[in-house]
Amino acid sequence: MADTVRPRDAKDVEAAVQWALAEGKTVEIVGHGSKRAIGRPAQTDVTLDLSTLTGVTLYEPEELVLSAKAGTPLAEIEALLAANGQQLAFEPMDYAGILGGVAGRGTIGGALAANVSGPRRIKAGAARDHFLGFSAVSGRGETFKSGGRVVKNVTGYDLCKLIAGSWGTLAATTEVTIKVLPRPETEHTLLILGLEPARAVEAMTFAMGSSCDVSGAAHLPAEVAGHIAADETAGRAVTALRLEGFSPSVAERTRTLEALMKPFGELATAEAPRSRAFWTAVRDVTPFAADRSNLSPRQDERPLWRVSTAPSRGAELAAMIAKGAPAQTFYDWAGGLIWVALGASDDAGAALVRHAVAATGGHATLIRAPAAVRAAIDVFAPQDGAVAALTKRVKESFDPKRVLNPGRMWAGV
């Protein structure tokens, strides 16, 4: 078991990385560890636990900005925002369900490092789109900052984008600034029942191409829909379209959308409370949650893939995978995000998934698999020659000695 270091402040983080450099040690960066099981398994000498760096340091609702120490619990930030009628528009997902952790954990630094997002990604963007600035310690043991605390800024390279989704392989963030947005006054979800995936993607495409401003578009095939328990839909596939905003607007758009969707099939609706519960379940991939004990005596430990592709190719991609192996899938992002659960195998179905993604375009990440499998195969999308070389050079420009989360994304990075 690696030593765990709990820094008291950003200076301690710098000192810890400098020490690791001097001693030739490697460092695993963790917050709450809620996403620790994602990526290639860590074999590091020291664990740098940033969950001790907590606290919102600036919150100006009318400027739409919030700054916090990197280890601040996401739940604390979301509660503060909610109290002020605001939210994190990127709708960060909670991995606890599928990875088997405690619900409601996760830090703001972790959410940004993993570039998390939820169903609202299609309208509001991912974490990257709300990441305005940070202070961090690079793998060189140097403190540096980028961005600012205003919502519009092009001064220097936009390093926030690079840190978002870098899984702690470039720098340890110590403080971050994010854009926050008003929370919608209400929401309403329109459900279309009984569609096949290809037809569902057509319906979602049609809805997204309307001016109804849809903020969530998901399709759950019948065998998956049951897990999200919507009474009158039981046993049937569910295609869901979410509308959010001011009440008069949601009411008008609901009428418009109902008229547009009628030709696709039988409609049903989910009012605000049920709508909220539904989208939380989609966000957190509840159908493939590890602790679905009510549905299966065994925990769901099947390999789970997260695939991003062009929405119009989503159903085709899922069909290709299903042809090769028993698979359960569901679709978010209007067909562009596909969650795929496969039976256990040596490669977690990687060959099959990667082959299908190569045909349709996009990328796939293995979100859940035993550590031995994650050590043996690529968890993140394999890269071609020029991009792989560029990725290595980018890593070296921040962390030349590969001290921070080495190998978490790819071997040698």
Add this chain to the structure above:
Amino acid sequence: MSLAMPAPDQAVLARRERIVAALRAIVPGEGVIAAEREMRPYESDGLTAYRQLPMVVVLPETTAQVSRVLAFCHGEGIKVVPRGAGTSLSGGALPLTDGVLLGMAKFNRIREIDLANRLAVVEPGVTNLAVTEAVEHAGFYYAPDPSSQIACTIGGNVAENAGGVHCLKYGMTTNNLLGCELVLMTGEVVRVGGKHLDAGGYDLLGIITGSEGLLGVVTEITVRLLKKPDCARAVLVGFASSEDAGECVAKIIGAGIIPGGMEMMDRPAIHAAEQFVHAGYPLDVEALLIIEVDGPRAEVDHLVARVEAIAKSCRASASRVSTSEQERLLFWAGRKAAFPAVGRISPDYYCMDGTIPRARLPQVLKRMRELSETYGLAVANVFHAGDGNLHPLILYDANKPGELERAEKFGADILKLCVEVGGVLTGEHGVGVEKRDLMPAMFSEADLKQQQRLKCAFDDKGLLNPGKVFPTLHRCAELGRMHVHAGRVAFPDIPRF
């Protein structure tokens, strides 16, 4: 001009003829321009105070040509400055005397329109507005709308991470891209992203966007398209003070309303614009807000009523709501013509681009008035009020000795002021050469060196657009050096478990 650019490489200049011949072998016909008279149009961009003829202009037509030109220049140690339409307001496309000016204007095709996936694949020389024009028959548009959208190109928009009046609600360029094809300085062609959302690895698209042509040359871009809102209405509100106008903006956002556009103008800007386009702006106010809400009709009507009520509570002295599309466009006409309008009342003007936390606006405007008196130069302000992006226009006369220098000093003071109050040097125009030497006001040496190390990952010889963004050039070997004191760093007394 006091601007110091990288010292010209005399060895490169001495080989100019041979270099031009080699480039002609790569880009045949009229794609290589070497005659001084014909290179004149390329000597500056939108920041016309700075002019410099390049060594040679190259106008490639294919990715393969771009790749070969860059590989050749990489091998020969020749600097390259990429250029789109040349509308940069920060000198991002200012040529170098010993550099190739790589004009991307011939990359002007829209390669694919994919409405099912709500995207378009375009070449970098396509103008911003042309993207919208190509898809508006189906009710779609491309959201970022910089004021120069008739002329500016998507490639330039990517380089500068261009914004516009609608970016508070719809995002900047970086929030509206899916992928690109990028040629590195070595000539390697890299594809990043595609038709899907988010990166499978590092977000290279995110770092390329806004990199001001220092990391690579973009040869294809996939942009996201949005459906046009059903309708839009604008509210025009006058205030007796900028404090009241600022309070109104804060209350609108505090009420959970993100307008499609929210612009502020100060008294000099209002007067100049009104004289120019007769938009019907009130002239007896100190600050004017144009607040546009868009969406379905029910939403727009609902929000217009709320905005009017908020404005009233903030002591608005004049308020009008557009009742027709024609009137809405008229409200905007004055704002959109603010720069040329100021150009009519002053021989020259210098446009600044800082961002501030909005609450500091009254303080910043007051200080700006004081600076205006100190420098003896008038200033008019237009302001993307929703996101705090300030565009002070400093009025000067370049024919009067010393006025340009005074205007530049005034501008630098304004930008430093923006940083002082918690803002940044540039909201959407980029650093370029203009704000290059001010970067240390915002960033430490360590911050800037880390950014330059990233450049080394893309351009190890520092040949792409050198002299822009960074005040001091360092060699990559020097930047990469590390001083690790093995065994000499004591483990700090950090709690361990």
